Amino acid sequence: MSHMCVNYKDKGFLSTKSVCESHDGYSWYKNTTLCYKFNLEPTIRQEGKQMCEHDGGRLVKIDSQKKQQSIVDMIVSTPELASVDHFWIGADDSQEEGVWRWTDGSLVEFSNWRAGRPNAGRVDEDYAAMEKASSYSWNDFRPQKEFVSLCEMVF
């Protein structure tokens, strides 16, 4: 059981604290309105994805700079997360090389790749992860890598 689930709300009209905390094991992160739970044991990408989806969530969809920054803020201010090197996120180009999509099928428009990534020639690196060593920009990896998954609940 290795996952971390967040709920991100751009708009503040929902009573997301109570919604968040009504889900078993979830915690409310007031500074960025993130609702999350996590387990620090890393897994391969498919296992992390399945665990996110098992309780109705998904691997996180980071579709704006604001959301990227909110997640980074949460990570660096949470001691158990601040030491984690990589987090699986919901983007992959496994269906069509070079066409990155989120798990809901939408195209990746906003992106935050580190310099030189994704590697155009490395067809086996189809899955995105946030990387602490590059200020939580994204890098592409093979799915067999074992990382902590970063998931969100969509209410």
Ligand SMILES: [Ca+2]
């Ligand atoms: Ca690829």
